Amino acid sequence: MATEKKTIFSPELAARFDKLVTLYPMRRSALVPMLLYAQDEVGYISKEVVAEVAERLGLRENDVESVLSYYSMLRTKPAGKYNVQVCTNISCMLRDGYGILEHCKKRLGIDHKEVTADGLFSLEEVECIGACCWAPAIQVNYDFYDELTPEKMDQILDDYKAGRGKETV
Amino acid sequence: MPRLVSHPDEVKITSRRFGLGATDIEKYIALDGYKAVQAAIAKGPEWIIAEMKASGLRGRGGAGFPTGLKWSFVPKQSEKPKYVLVNGDESEPGTCKDHLIFLYDPHAVIEGTMIAGIAIGAKLGFIYLRGEYRYLLKIMEKAVADAYAKGFLGKNIFGSGIDFDVVTQTGAGAYEVGEESALMESLEGKRGVPRIKPPFPAVVGLYGGPTVINNAETIASVPHIMLMGGEAYAKLGTERNGGTRLFGISGHVERPGVYELPMGYNLKKAIYDVAGGIRGGKKLKAVVPGGSSTPVMTADEIDVGLDFDQMGKAGTMLGSGGIVVLDETVCIVEFALRTIQFYQHESCGWCIPCREGTDWLKKSIGRLHAGGAVDKDIDNIRYLAENMLGRTFCPLGDAAAMPTIGFVQKFRKEFEDHLNGKGCPYKHAREEEAALV
Numbered sequence: 001m002a003t004e005k006k007t008i009f010s011p012e013l014a015a016r017f018d019k020l021v022t023l024y025p026m027r028r029s030a031l032v033p034m035l036l037y038a039q040d041e042v043g044y045i046s047k048e049v050v051a052e053v054a055e056r057l058g059l060r061e062n063d064v065e066s067v068l069s070y071y072s073m074l075r076t077k078p079a080g081k082y083n084v085q086v087c088t089n090i091s092c093m094l095r096d097g098y099g100i101l102e103h104c105k106k107r108l109g110i111d112h113k114e115v116t117a118d119g120l121f122s123l124e125e126v127e128c129i130g131a132c133c134w135a136p137a138i139q140v141n142y143d144f145y146d147e148l149t150p151e152k153m154d155q156i157l158d159d160y161k162a163g164r165g166k167e168t169v
Numbered sequence: 170m171p172r173l174v175s176h177p178d179e180v181k182i183t184s185r186r187f188g189l190g191a192t193d194i195e196k197y198i199a200l201d202g203y204k205a206v207q208a209a210i211a212k213g214p215e216w217i218i219a220e221m222k223a224s225g226l227r228g229r230g231g232a233g234f235p236t237g238l239k240w241s242f243v244p245k246q247s248e249k250p251k252y253v254l255v256n257g258d259e260s261e262p263g264t265c266k267d268h269l270i271f272l273y274d275p276h277a278v279i280e281g282t283m284i285a286g287i288a289i290g291a292k293l294g295f296i297y298l299r300g301e302y303r304y305l306l307k308i309m310e311k312a313v314a315d316a317y318a319k320g321f322l323g324k325n326i327f328g329s330g331i332d333f334d335v336v337t338q339t340g341a342g343a344y345e346v347g348e349e350s351a352l353m354e355s356l357e358g359k360r361g362v363p364r365i366k367p368p369f370p371a372v373v374g375l376y377g378g379p380t381v382i383n384n385a386e387t388i389a390s391v392p393h394i395m396l397m398g399g400e401a402y403a404k405l406g407t408e409r410n411g412g413t414r415l416f417g418i419s420g421h422v423e424r425p426g427v428y429e430l431p432m433g434y435n436l437k438k439a440i441y442d443v444a445g446g447i448r449g450g451k452k453l454k455a456v457v458p459g460g461s462s463t464p465v466m467t468a469d470e471i472d473v474g475l476d477f478d479q480m481g482k483a484g485t486m487l488g489s490g491g492i493v494v495l496d497e498t499v500c501i502v503e504f505a506l507r508t509i510q511f512y513q514h515e516s517c518g519w520c521i522p523c524r525e526g527t528d529w530l531k532k533s534i535g536r537l538h539a540g541g542a543v544d545k546d547i548d549n550i551r552y553l554a555e556n557m558l559g560r561t562f563c564p565l566g567d568a569a570a571m572p573t574i575g576f577v578q579k580f581r582k583e584f585e586d587h588l589n590g591k592g593c594p595y596k597h598a599r600e601e602e603a604a605l606v
Contacts, residue, residue, distance in 0.1 A: 023336045025376050031358030036300055036341045070360040073300045073342030089262045090461055090493055091419035093507055127511055128262040129301050132419040132491060133426045134171050142303035146171065168304045
């Protein structure tokens with residue numbers, strides 16, 4: 001089966017994909033989760049990821065690319081190891097989400113969708129992440145941080161830099 | 170971690186297990202968990218749907234469609250398999266209630282899905298969470314695995330001869346996927362563009378089979394309705410608006426948070442008593458009452474009951490229950506601009522009035538906010554928004570147009586104050602104003 005074939009994914013992820021495609025009435029239903037999980041491992045959706053996912057699902061590569069380009073969390077080039085996503089939508093904006101974004105830009109020396117020179121951090125201004133009542137809020141990769149101040153933001157970045165940050169995958 | 174709040178006026182039904190450790194299946198069982206599904210199995214589909222109709226529960230995603238009625242539309246006989254699809258794509262700005270349900274009471278979502286499945290004769294349910302909610306997806310996945318390990322899911326559930334499976338699914342970042350037909354497209358592995366209706370999902374849904382699609386809060390309320398009875402649940406609310414609802418109060422209040430209040434609870438009391446009033450003793454300017462797509466209310470319009478009908482009469486909508494509170498320091502034009510920026514970003518591009526309309530509204534409001542507009546631009550903004558209404562496959566076009574019309578209608582003076590090179594008289598929330606225009 002697919003796991004015995006040549007794969008660009010780790011054995012764990014390849015096995016997970018083998019199972020995932022069996023859960024739905026149609027294999028193609030696994031496409032969006034597969035792309036996201038592949039990105040978690042590879043760092044971004046490379047040509048090789050597209051090719052293997054297409055093959056696993058019996059799709060054409062351009063079908064996969066068409067779906068890939070629709071979803072805002074999927075990216076085709078690497079982000080930093082820790083992708084800092086600052087919400088500036090209405091509830092966060094009212095509680096200084098833009099101040100947090102500016103603080104991150106200055107502190108990291110990068111702008112929206114840029115990566116630091118050491119590859120450790122990237123920064124993104126994002127739309128509502130569903131933490132409105134605990135604004136201003138951010139996500140670092142998949143982990144939420146809320147009720148932020150510039151001081152708390154510094155602490156979070158320091159923790160990640162020192163390898164002490166949360167890492168939900 | 171999201172902070173839990175509490176207020177004496179709350180009636181905790183859907184949120185009653187929050188903070189009590191109910192992610193642990195044993196704890197959930199000890200708190201009356203999985204009793205409702207057994208009652209539902211014993212009494213059968215007709216009883217379930219009758220109780221749901223009696224409960225007056227209306228869809229908690231925002232549209233407010235009666236849940237029991239929706240379930241009753243699913244044909245009893247179907248050649249194709251039927252499905253239950255739980256919408257946990259929670260993406261409407263101002264809304265974070267489902268976040269807490271997945272975090273604190275994941276088994277209630279599973280149990281509600283099972284009951285919906287038994288009611289319509291489905292054997293498979295999907296629980297779809299937005300991609301950003303990965304830590305919540307892990308909680309849901311564990312809950313599903315624990316339910317399988319107990320034998321609550323899978324073959325012959327509770328010795329009934331009924332098989333029922335649950336599959337969790339992640340999105341990957343798209344507001345539009347919260348619309349039910351786009352949600353089905355996404356679950357089928359496609360771009361999340363809406364389908365034209367009819368046919369409605371109850372007849373032709375996922376994989377062409379009849380499908381019930383409900384918001385996560387709606388589904389999590391179902392077991393409680395089974396246990397307390399539809400009539401008792403209905404009595405907690407107002408006429409045709411049964412039960413309670415999770416209201417998320419955010420923005421410029423002293424105690425922001427998600428509060429479970431009876432349907433029909435007074436909006437002014439919710440802001441001033443429950444959420445502690447306006448932060449720092451400032452004056453209230455405006456309220457966006459049900460997520461960013463609902464038309465704004467002025468400070469003197471908020472003495473109204475929070476249910477679908479009363480809010481409709483007041484010229485706005487109850488929406489998703491996300492109440493966003495704006496104090497006197499907010500520039501309404503900047504707020505309108507941030508709102509339309511969101512819809513422009515999220516428009517899937519399928520329908521031209523939405524794709525082009527949101528883009529031009531963003532440009533026009535952006536230019537106005539920066540001081541580059543003239544008098545007739547205000548009417549142009551309104552005219553443009555009015556011509557998007559009802560002209561798209563899905564409600565995203567409306568969701569962008571309705572608040573824009575509301576801002577211009579209710580706060581026209583603030584738009585005028587920006588005209589003819591004057592620019593914004595308020596302190597900007599963001600520094601890089603010019604870059605946006």
